[in-house]
Amino acid sequence: MASSSSSSTARWRRRVVLLRQPSREDDYEPPRRYCYHRMVASRWTSWTDGNPGRRFYGCPYYYQDGGCGFFAWHDNEFGERANTVIKELLDDIDKLYDENSILRRAEHGQIVSEELDAIQRDLRKLKRTHELYDVELRKWEKKFKVAICLLFVTCVWLYLLYRKM
Template sequence: MEKEFDVDYRCYCGVHYVLKTSWTDENPSRRFLGCSNYRDGNGCNYFDWIDPPIPNRKKSTFLSLLRRNESSEVRLHRIENKWEFVEGEIQMLHADIDRLEVERHSFEENLRNLEQKYKFIVYVLIAVVCYSVGRSIVS
């Protein structure tokens, strides 16, 4: 039998009591009314259960499901942490790729410069050889 709690009731302090839910092993998901000043240490300790006690079989089943849910949440949290780590690694790899692209462009530019210098040296050598061969023929 549920109690009526939509009426303007107040606890012994004169403040409105609040609807809370117990998450203890003894009373999982069981609702109760309590003094809103309880956590401050100034409350009157008003307390009244709304829900009837939970039968042991239902309680153990509920606790088992609750623990399984908590276990799933822990696994999900671990997966989310791993995902964040992987995303960070991906960002670092993208930064490395960008840096390597800049280096590649620099190496390509250096290679083009070296090829031009090589061609220039080859042309100079050909000219020197032609000049030397031409002089030796004329003399």
């Protein structure tokens, strides 16, 4: 129970972050309302369980510290059925948000695995090149050994020839 209520609080906060910012209106149609500071009252949208989506006038500092405490509803009460539908729609937004973040992670995983495949292909190419160089090196080693042997034989032959003279 405690964990489900804390997770619903977290979801609630995220929803408020998503929806509260664009819900503030300062240049709404007249008549303007003024708070006790004599400032133009902002028109906010409530996202409480009891009044989801219902607009009200409040001090511009309403969400900082309550401001001067000015409060007046703009919309009439929506009624129980409308509130239920709005809450269901908000839950759908949350579900879509979760699904979207899962899809984004999966897409990221797909990109990483494609990059890994490319690296493995490059490695296989490098290995083949390395094998070719290895074969070439062994050929040259054989040639070098033959050349050393020929040189040695020539030296011995020249030495024997020199001694006979």
